Amino acid sequence: MWPWSSQNRTTTVTCLACGEEIGRSKAREYDKYGNRWDREDKAFEYLCKDCHRELCPHPRHGLEDLLVELEAGERDQEAFLRAYLLTVQKRQDRVEERREWE
Ligand SMILES: [Zn+2]
Known part of the structure; x- marks a missing residue:
């Protein structure tokens, strides 16, 4: 039903920050609610690795x-x-x- 459950290698996602299309397997999940473990009924947003690195220079826990x-x-x-x-x-x-x- 959802692309991430099919393990489809050709699935691409769009980076939230720069808009680049990247392979799902290379993307970093970004959950605006800060809870990556509760996956039920949720659609994650994604960041490419470069943006993920840039956007997370500080701990932002909480x-x-x-x-x-x-x-x-x-x-x-x-x-x-x-x-x-x-x-x-x-x-x-x-x-x-x-x-x-x-
Ligand atoms: Zn990006």
């Missing part, structure tokens, strides 16, 4: 959750950005504290 938590797009931009920066700063402080103790 970013999507953070945006939801801060109601991205649902309050005015300035308030959102202030809350975002504050939260990110707090999280980084935590990471640095942990490093000092390791």
Whole structure:
């Protein structure tokens, strides 16, 4: 039913970032919900390897959750950005504290 279940080698996907067509087997899955393990009823988006590398220079674990938590797009931009920066700063402080103790 879905192309990825058929193991079809000729299946191509389109890179989300640069629009290049690439073989499915060479693409990196990108799940905007940050959960690649729950595959039910989902269509993944794809990135080519180059874009995947460029787009992921930093750990972004929890970013999507953070945006939801801060109601991205649902309050005015300035308030959102202030809350975002504050939260990110707090999280980084935590990471640095942990490093000092390791
Ligand atoms: Zn690309």
